[in-house]
Amino acid sequence: MCQNDSASVSMTHFIQHNPPRLLTMLIASVVIPVTLSLGLIGYLGIDWLENQTEQRMREDIELISRSLKEPLNQAIRTNQPELIQQSLNSAFAFGRIYGAHIYGRNGQLLAGSGAGVQRFSEQRGEALATLDATGDGYAALGSDPIHVYFMPLTTAGGRFAGLLQLTRHPDEFRDTLSTIRTTGAAMLGGIALLLALIVMLGHRFAIGAPLRRLERSMQSAGDHELGYRVTGSGPREIVNLSKGINTMLMQIESSRKLAAVGELSAGIAHQLGTPLSVLDGRAQQLLRRTDLDDHQRSSLEAMRAETRRIADIVQRLMAFARSMPLQPTLMRLSTAADHAIERMSHAPEAKNVTLHKHLIEGDPPIKIDGERLEEAICNLLLNAFQAAPNGNVYIATAKKAEGVTLRIEDDGPGISKEDQEKIFSPFFTRKPVGIGTGLGLAVAYGTLRAHGGRIRLIQGSLPGACFELWLPTNPARK
Structure with missing residues (x-):
């Protein structure tokens, strides 16, 4: 048991440190299953075709036998050997009939031509013993590809007078099926090789080359520090x-x-x-x-x-x-927003601003550092008040997948596109000297990241800036 466990651990360690190549996985997961599926479909198709053909051959030989029954009965009743032989010879006009014979009550040969005179004596005996004057029978001789059909012949009084034996040999069809199987196997191998070649070429030009370029770019990023940017194509x-x-x-x-x-x-x-x-x-x-x-x-x-x-x-x-590490407690985001609104309501910047509050009730309590999060919200409110000194500011909370959000937006002039990538950088500000330090958004950004959340600039319903804060309901432990 210990040896097996050790071997399993060694194999797992080998796979983890020597993962298979993408090309190998493509061949194993695409080429091989497709090839096996085609092989199975071909095998089942040929098997179905063979069964259907054998059934058709059986039906054909039965029809031929029934078409000969009345002329032969008439010839036996009138005792016309020439007519019996002529009727038997006509069976060969149907094609693939290899023998046509008539045997008497005791199994003696009365007339016939073609193959099958000396063979099937055991089967004839069984047929003579089991068939009555109104029955017929079909015999497939085990693995022997020859099919034999027995039909009783009767006298004018309806008594058993003899046995018609028609022999059919399907070697030609079976040879064709054998050729199809051999050719199909060869074609299947060729298809497998062609698929493997297509996958290899497709991987090389459509996947492998772009991945190699990406790998080289990532190596360059490591060599040129973090200021380098990778280039991906494909x-x-x-x-x-x-x-x-x-x-x-x-x-x-x-x-x-x-x-x-x-x-x-x-x-x-x-x-x-x-x-x-x-x-x-x-x-x-x-x-x-x-x-x-x-x-x-x-x-x-x-x-x-x-x-x-x-x-x-x-x-x-x-x-x-x-x-300093966070000091989280269970608190609702709407409660932190209320506290921040109360603190900022006395700020001089809020004097001529109309604040619209839409805080949901019953939002789930989450683990947050209330003081630091309130400070981040205060910084965003202060920016909104300064951006719209005589306008409107909206603050709203909402539930989202696996978290809660808070939006703060204003109807000020907004943030230009060239500045949107810099707004979370420390000391970046477009405010006049003495008005801002450029740290408010940087502090908010750091606070949200420390909580496992995010802050981003989005398109709001007002023409000004709209910041969305998202906090997870169940933050990951750090």
Whole structure:
């Protein structure tokens, strides 16, 4: 048992590390089954043809015997040997009749011609013993290809007078079938070789060559780092595979860039945090003095405002850079959206914006880090408020296959096509200096990926931007 288990494990290990080639699998899964199917169909067809032909031969010999019965009965009744022989000779006009004989009550030969005089004595004896004056019989002599038909002949009183024996030999047809079988086997082998050749050529030019080009491109991608893009040509599946690989390379490249920027951001935020706190504290101390004039006090207030703005940027950098694990709890996406809406309702940017809320009830609780997800939703709402300062913003949740979605869209000017591929990159923004940091969407993107979800820009019902967040109901464990 141990040896068998060891052999099975070794075979499994060999197959895993030495998988069969695609061409081998095509031959095994296409050429061989097609060849075997054609062979089975041909065998069954020939077998059916042989059975049908034998049945037809049996029917023919029965018809011939019945056509001779009355003339022979009449000749026997009138005792005309010449007429008996003439009737027997007429049987050969039907073709493939090899013998026609008449035997008396005791088995003696009365008349006949052709093959079969000395043969079938046992079968004649059985026929004489079993056939009555109104019956007839057909005998196929085992594996012998000769067919014999026995028919009784009667006198004027209806008594048994003799036995008609017709012999038919189907060698010609069987030889033809044998030739067909041999030729069919040879043709089947030729078809198998032709199919194998067609599959090999088709694989080489339609599949193998594009796959080799794709393989070379992937090797080049590895040599030239992630900035290289593979080129795929040929069947649609290979082209789609190339696009998928390029998308994967872009995501990996983006993830690496985000990680590098995150490390840099974390360092900058850490270095700026303490000096900003000191600067803000000193400004507060100076503002407590009573001998300051209005200009000095205004300058200190402006200094504190700028300090707070820098501190806000530092906080965003920290949020973008932090790699702390999620702290998920069971929470509804609609609840997180409600909390984010409440937080943003007091923002100055929301003052003249009409917010339309369509949050479904009864959406399933999912495991999310509520604080970080609310922050991501707040960033999207803030972008929407800034894009449509006097317009409409819609936020809605919905159930989807294996997850829930949240959409935020506005009726602002939208995002240009040339910017759509850059919007999730850190520090990318089209807002005026001092208005945005370019980290809001990057933070939202990182948060959704950390949850096993996604965020994407889609076409909404409004002319502006529409962002869709999707979160899985059962996120994969990491």
